[in-house]
Amino acid sequence: DIQMTQSPSSLSASVGDRVTITCRASQGIRNDLAWYQQKPGKAPKRLIYAASSLQSGVPSRFSGSGSGTEFTLTISSLQPEDFATYYCLQHSTYPPWTFGQGTKVEIK
C-alpha cells in the first residue's frame, strides 16, 4: 500500500501569510494526487486535482505542485475562511486509496 505522509500536522499562521503544506508518497504516484479542505462538522471539499489543477470555484490563492513522490499545497495569502484541516489523497495505485493524516491550519 502507498503511504502518504503530510507535514506539518498542524501550523499556526496569520491572515495574509503564505502557507505551504507538503505530502510525500512512499512510492511514485505520478500526478495522481488531490487536496481537500475540511472545516469542522463539514464534508471535505476538493481544492486541487491532478496535483496542480484548480477545482472550479476555488480561489486562485490556492495552488498545488509536485509529481512523483513530493507534493505541495500553497495558500499564497491566508484568509480567515481558510482556517481548516487539509488532506491529500493519492489515487494512483489502488486499492486502497490513501489519505494523508491531515494538516490543521490555525490562527496565530
Place this chain on the structure above:
Amino acid sequence: EVQLVESGGGLVQPGGSLNLSCVASGFSFSNFNMKWVRQAPGKGLEWVSYISSSSLTIYYADSVKGRFTISRDNAKNLLYLQMNSLRDEDTAVYYCARTPSASPDSWGQGTLVTVSS
C-alpha cells in the same frame, strides 16, 4: 446542482448491523463511480469502499472486508453500504462521494454511526 444525501446512521451495539443509504441528484448517477469514506471522531479520512458505475468493480478496505457490502441501484439513484458485525472502531461519520475517473469531487454531508454497548 450535485447533491448527495446520506442516511441510515445511528447507535448500534457491537456485533450489530446497519444499512447506510446515499441518494444522489443533480447528475447522471449511473455514469459515476462512487466511494464510501469515513472519519472517526477527531481523526482523519479513511477510504472504506468503492463501486464502479456498473457495479462490475468493487473494492473494500482491509478493515471492513468480509463485514461490509457496497451496492447501488442506478434506477433509483441510490448507493448503499450494508455494515454487519460492527465493532467499536467502526464508529465514524460515513460519507458517500462521487468519484469521476480520479479523486472524489462531491461529497454528502455524512451520517454518524456509533457502535457502543
